[in-house]
Amino acid sequence: MKALLLENIHPEGIRLLTERGVEVETVVGALDEAELVARLPGVQLLGIRSKTNVTRAALDAAPDLLAVGAFCIGTNQIDLATAAERGVAVFNAPFSNTRSVVELVIAEIIALARHLTDKNAAMHAGVWDKSAKGAHEVRGRTLGIVGYGNIGSQLSVVAEALGMTVYYYDVADKLALGNAQRCATLDELLEVAETVSLHVDGRPGNAGLFGAEQFAKMRPRSLFLNLCRGIVVDHDALRDSLLSGHLAGAAMDVFASEPKASGEGFTSVLQGIPNVILTPHVGGSTQEAQEDIGRYVATKLGDYANGGATSMSVNLPQVVAAVEPGRSRILHVHRNVPGVLARVNTVLGDAGVNIEGQTLSTRGELGYVITDTVGPVRPELAERLRDLPETVRLRVLAG
Numbered sequence: 001m002k003a004l005l006l007e008n009i010h011p012e013g014i015r016l017l018t019e020r021g022v023e024v025e026t027v028v029g030a031l032d033e034a035e036l037v038a039r040l041p042g043v044q045l046l047g048i049r050s051k052t053n054v055t056r057a058a059l060d061a062a063p064d065l066l067a068v069g070a071f072c073i074g075t076n077q078i079d080l081a082t083a084a085e086r087g088v089a090v091f092n093a094p095f096s097n098t099r100s101v102v103e104l105v106i107a108e109i110i111a112l113a114r115h116l117t118d119k120n121a122a123m124h125a126g127v128w129d130k131s132a133k134g135a136h137e138v139r140g141r142t143l144g145i146v147g148y149g150n151i152g153s154q155l156s157v158v159a160e161a162l163g164m165t166v167y168y169y170d171v172a173d174k175l176a177l178g179n180a181q182r183c184a185t186l187d188e189l190l191e192v193a194e195t196v197s198l199h200v201d202g203r204p205g206n207a208g209l210f211g212a213e214q215f216a217k218m219r220p221r222s223l224f225l226n227l228c229r230g231i232v233v234d235h236d237a238l239r240d241s242l243l244s245g246h247l248a249g250a251a252m253d254v255f256a257s258e259p260k261a262s263g264e265g266f267t268s269v270l271q272g273i274p275n276v277i278l279t280p281h282v283g284g285s286t287q288e289a290q291e292d293i294g295r296y297v298a299t300k301l302g303d304y305a306n307g308g309a310t311s312m313s314v315n316l317p318q319v320v321a322a323v324e325p326g327r328s329r330i331l332h333v334h335r336n337v338p339g340v341l342a343r344v345n346t347v348l349g350d351a352g353v354n355i356e357g358q359t360l361s362t363r364g365e366l367g368y369v370i371t372d373t374v375g376p377v378r379p380e381l382a383e384r385l386r387d388l389p390e391t392v393r394l395r396v397l398a399g
């Protein structure tokens with residue numbers, strides 16, 4: 001089994017794959033489509049980060065490819081539908097930087113409540129401004145979290161540990177952690193919160209979620225943070241609310257339009273406003289998160305390569321089945337149509353194969369069934385399964 005890992009993937013990912021018997025080749029940077037097409041034959045596992053596009057053309061040129069690991073959070077750079085059509089599993093690391101984002105939010109809430117960045121800038125400019133005016137503790141203050149998913153709910157726990165009172169609003173039913181209280185509507189949250197932090201996902205309906213109307217409903221002199229998606233906030237309306245003094249400060253880590261590479265210029269209507277912290281989308285960027293991403297995605301790739309597990313795959317049906325020593329395993333990705341499982345099992349039955357274990361899962365137009373048998377799976381049996389019209393991909397793991 002051979003893995004090609006691009007874009008400087010963390011050594012922990014390389015170590016874990018090597019430990020599982022995978023031959024690993026690394027490339028420091030990203031590859032363009034032509035380079036990828038040239039490198040993919042003979043590669044079973046591909047590891048990328050955000051700068052390599054795995055296009056239809058690249059997938060067409062990769063008959064040996066079993067899985068793509070996105071060693072990052074997003075998977076927009078991968079043609080997921082084509083990968084699924086080819087039975088190529090795609091994995092990413094959705095939780096690895098959750099804690100990193102939460103810690104930055106907490107740091108920024110405290111920094112805003114103490115006007116830390118302005119004090120720091122003044123000191124560097126040689127100005128000694130010792131005053132408690134406008135500076136607050138966060139203990140006892142009310143935090144409103146919009147979006148109570150992985151990040152929002154973890155923020156809730158850490159904020160309560162600091163003595164904050166937490167309210168949250170989520171469009172989905174979410175279990176309240178600790179003493180956090182659920183708001184039935186966004187307006188209800190805006191009425192009570194002195195600090196509002198956004199942690200919603202990037203679904204299209206969330207564009208412009210926060211504009212002049214929402215800022216007007218926030219309590220006077222409250223703080224506002226967005227470390228989720230740039231499109232969610234109208235920055236012109238935020239600027240007006242800050243300049244009018246209605247909001248006392250804001251922290252923005254994400255922008256509707258962001259430079260593609262470090263070193264490129266950046267402009268924002270929020271530049272130069274006091275008590276506004278601007279960071280270049282670094283909420284999840286820590287060494288710990290990178291290491292965890294390396295570990296998480298490499299484990300997913302290794303488990304898929306060696307046992308066919310697709311738990312947390314972003315494009316294939318999710319199946320996990322413990323690997324039993326001495327059993328052979330047939331991994332069958334197929335079109336999800338009536339009778340397909342019966343046809344697979346008829347082929348197995350006709351060949352005198354006894355099924356020791358079988359797990360099926362479906363996702364949209366695809367199904368994935370893992371079948372365990374005792375003894376070797378003969379090549380002609382594998383061919384008969386491969387020849388079924390519904391078969392997308394067949395792989396056999398010897399026991």
Ligand SMILES: NC(=O)c1ccc[n+]([C@@H]2O[C@H](COP(=O)([O-])OP(=O)(O)OC[C@H]3O[C@@H](n4cnc5c(N)ncnc54)[C@H](O)[C@@H]3O)[C@@H](O)[C@H]2O)c1
Binds near residue numbers: 150152202281284285
């Ligand atoms: N700044 C960074 O570096 C960084 C790093 C990681 C994640 N993120 C972003 O943070 C956000 C949250 O990540 P997560 O892992 O917690 O995602 P998640 O999917 O676990 O949680 C999102 C939550 O928002 C809720 N939601 C969606 N739309 C809503 C709305 N209009 N009102 C209220 N609730 C709504 C969902 O029901 C869900 O519970 C994502 O947008 C992600 O891209 C940013």
